[in-house]
Amino acid sequence: MAKCNKITCHWLLILSIFPICFIPSFSDDGNTDAKILIKFKSYLSNDTALNNWKEAIAPCNGDANNWFGLICVNNTIFGLRLENIGLMGVIDIDTLMELSKFRSLSVMNNSFDGPMPNVNKLVGLKALFLSANKFSGEIRDDAFNGMKYLKKVYLAENEFTGHVPQSLVDLPQLIELSLEGNRFEGHIPDFKQKEIRVLNLANNQFEGPIPESLSNVDPSNLAGNKGLCGKPLEPCKSSKKHTNLIIAITVVAVAALAIIIIALSFLFFGRLAQTSEYKVAQDSKAQNKFQNYNTGLKEAHPNDLPDDFKKENGDLHFVRKDKERFDLHELLRASAEILGSGSFGSTYKAVLLNGPSMVVKRFKQMNNVGREEFHEYMKRLGRLSHPNLLPLVAFYYRKEEKLLIYDYAENGSLASHLHARRGLGEAGLDWPTRLKIIKGVARGLAYLYKEFPTQMLPHGHLKSSNVVLDHAFEPRLTEYALVQVINKNHAQQYMAAYKSPEVTQYDRTTKKTDVWCLGILILELLTGRFPANYLRHGKGNNADLATWVNSVVREEWTGEVFDKEIKKSCKNGEGEMLKLLKIGMCCCEWGVEGRWDWREAVGKIEELERKG
Numbered sequence: 139m140a141k142c143n144k145i146t147c148h149w150l151l152i153l154s155i156f157p158i159c160f161i162p163s164f165s166d167d168g169n170t171d172a173k174i175l176i177k178f179k180s181y182l183s184n185d186t187a188l189n190n191w192k193e194a195i196a197p198c199n200g201d202a203n204n205w206f207g208l209i210c211v212n213n214t215i216f217g218l219r220l221e222n223i224g225l226m227g228v229i230d231i232d233t234l235m236e237l238s239k240f241r242s243l244s245v246m247n248n249s250f251d252g253p254m255p256n257v258n259k260l261v262g263l264k265a266l267f268l269s270a271n272k273f274s275g276e277i278r279d280d281a282f283n284g285m286k287y288l289k290k291v292y293l294a295e296n297e298f299t300g301h302v303p304q305s306l307v308d309l310p311q312l313i314e315l316s317l318e319g320n321r322f323e324g325h326i327p328d329f330k331q332k333e334i335r336v337l338n339l340a341n342n343q344f345e346g347p348i349p350e351s352l353s354n355v356d357p358s359n360l361a362g363n364k365g366l367c368g369k370p371l372e373p374c375k376s377s378k379k380h381t382n383l384i385i386a387i388t389v390v391a392v393a394a395l396a397i398i399i400i401a402l403s404f405l406f407f408g409r410l411a412q413t414s415e416y417k418v419a420q421d422s423k424a425q426n427k428f429q430n431y432n433t434g435l436k437e438a439h440p441n442d443l444p445d446d447f448k449k450e451n452g453d454l455h456f457v458r459k460d461k462e463r464f465d466l467h468e469l470l471r472a473s474a475e476i477l478g479s480g481s482f483g484s485t486y487k488a489v490l491l492n493g494p495s496m497v498v499k500r501f502k503q504m505n506n507v508g509r510e511e512f513h514e515y516m517k518r519l520g521r522l523s524h525p526n527l528l529p530l531v532a533f534y535y536r537k538e539e540k541l542l543i544y545d546y547a548e549n550g551s552l553a554s555h556l557h558a559r560r561g562l563g564e565a566g567l568d569w570p571t572r573l574k575i576i577k578g579v580a581r582g583l584a585y586l587y588k589e590f591p592t593q594m595l596p597h598g599h600l601k602s603s604n605v606v607l608d609h610a611f612e613p614r615l616t617e618y619a620l621v622q623v624i625n626k627n628h629a630q631q632y633m634a635a636y637k638s639p640e641v642t643q644y645d646r647t648t649k650k651t652d653v654w655c656l657g658i659l660i661l662e663l664l665t666g667r668f669p670a671n672y673l674r675h676g677k678g679n680n681a682d683l684a685t686w687v688n689s690v691v692r693e694e695w696t697g698e699v700f701d702k703e704i705k706k707s708c709k710n711g712e713g714e715m716l717k718l719l720k721i722g723m724c725c726c727e728w729g730v731e732g733r734w735d736w737r738e739a740v741g742k743i744e745e746l747e748r749k750g
């Protein structure tokens with residue numbers, strides 16, 4: 139990756155917000171390109187927005203465009219971005235074929251209709267945006283044949299029908315596919331591309347079982363298809379006709395998993411119960427209760443815990459003086475609701491009777507340190523106090539498993555606001571809120587850096603699902619400062635900091651590693667895009683993340699870089715958003731030397747002003 143300044147400059151050029159860095163020279167092709175484009179325009183109608191397409195003016199001026207809607211690089215036309223201007227008529231692909239470097243076509247939100255154009259004649263195309271028009275009809279199975287560079291395909295909100303064309307499913311480089319809001323039907327095909335990061339199939343007429351490879355996608359991307367079933371949606375009803383090997387295997391696997399979960403529950407709670415001579419296995423009520431607690435299957439009933447168990451004096455250790463006390467059985471008696479299952483174990487919300495809601499996190503991979511040391515360390519975490527940290531309230535220690543109990547934050551995680559909730563129709567966060575969130579995150583992180591001056595990773599697991607929002611949308615960091623107590627190999631596999639380039643390449647963490655995570659968080663916050671591969675397990679996917687970082691800023695020549703929801707809410711804030719984007723890029727600098735340290739990053743974030 140190049141130096142920070144270059145990136146920003148380059149980016150500014152692309153968006154043509156500030157006309158700087160011009161290379162005022164005209165290429166010989168200027169005239170020919172102009173002719174080609176004028177011909178392309180002649181097939182369009184309602185094209186008053188293209189009034190400045192005139193042969194007297196060169197289409198490009200270095201990296202800037204003189205004509206509306208062109209993407210120019212070094213006086214060469216790389217793409218067209220003709221969005222939101224009511225265009226109609228014919229998209230003449232044959233004419234575009236004459237532009238030798240043509241890579242990106244966007245005609246989003248216009249009034250084009252009829253069948254999809256023959257885009258596969260543009261073999262070099264990398265990105266195709268046709269969303270929000272009135273294109274209709276079936277797309278031929280071979281419509282995308284031979285498009286070996288095509289990465290992004292946006293066909294959403296049109297009137298397409300029929301099956302998803304096989305050539306689209308087979309595109310080797312596909313990473314973003316948006317088909318929502320059409321009338322596509324049939325089974326969802328099995329997309330084999332490993333790198334796919336956007337896949338939206340919502341609001342169509344798909345039916346049948348969801349392929350295994352999609353069992354982890356956000357359910358909102360599959361919503362609005364009446365006939366779909368299977369993970370991540372409701373399970374398929376298995377009719378006898380359809381019982382086949384796969385279903386049988388799935389059933390066996392699920393059953394086995396359930397048995398393991400129950401067995402683990404018995405191990406865990408059985409131990410507790412031993413002292414009070416309580417036999418878990420004999421009480422089916424208890425079994426239900428534990429199952430509910432462990433799998434988070436809806437709310438458990440407060441009164442169905444056996445009396446014997448109630449005698450158990452839970453060994454909860456409180457690390458804060460200012461908090462109301464409760465004991466383990468009060469906690470277990472609380473109705474539990476699963477909030478999520480992360481890489482360490484599940485997180486529950488427990489609503490105490492007559493008391494506050496607490497967050498209970500289960501950690502199974504935390505036997506890096508002995509009991510004494512663990513107790514000491516938890517007390518230390520309990521002494522931390524900052525408005526942007528979710529306070530640790532208490533913990534429960536068993537050799538094999540720990541529970542950490544935190545305060546509860548009403549508004550859920552930042553990740554849910556940036557991704558999941560949006561699919562359900564909730565409004566996205568506006569710019570002032572996002573700015574407040576990133577400032578809070580920066581302050582919380584700065585506090586951790588100061589409190590743990592000798593630790594390489596004061597946070598270690600900074601990512602959007604570990605930033606929760608309180609009633610006023612003030613952010614609070616969670617799962618901070620746990621690297622010390624998490625098993626090494628588990629940390630290396632799952633924790634955000636271990637996805638950084640220096641770890642994946644040189645196997646070393648530095649004092650700037652958490653800053654890198656902060657950078658990713660900033661880019662995610664600004665673009666509303668999920669950093670694909672970030673949460674995948676294991677090492678060796680740093681290249682994917684580099685691609686993601688670059689694509690956020692560099693490849694995105696068409697389509698908006700900023701989350702559309704912020705832009706709606708922000709009339710004059712774009713300058714500040716740009717500054718934050720630059721900060722994000724400087725925090726994501728690949729090489730550690732060129733990357734900002736936390737003081738610089740936090741300082742620059744603090745300088746941002748609320749506008750618009």
Ligand SMILES: *[C@@H]1O[C@H](CO)[C@@H](O)[C@H](O)[C@H]1NC(C)=O
Pocket residue numbers: 165212
């Ligand atoms: C721009 O194009 C000119 C002429 O085609 C070429 O000589 C020059 O190296 C190019 N510059 C860049 C930065 O690619």
Ligand SMILES: *[C@@H]1O[C@H](CO)[C@@H](O)[C@H](O)[C@H]1NC(C)=O
Pocket residue numbers: 221222223224247
């Ligand atoms: C779509 O384009 C029209 C102009 O044709 C514009 O008024 C409208 O705001 C655009 N919609 C979106 C979502 O950008």
Ligand SMILES: *[C@@H]1O[C@H](CO)[C@@H](O)[C@H](O)[C@H]1NC(C)=O
Pocket residue numbers: 184186187223224225226249
């Ligand atoms: C023609 O374009 C204008 C915007 O330039 C748009 O408002 C109008 O709806 C378009 N006409 C049709 C029929 O789409």
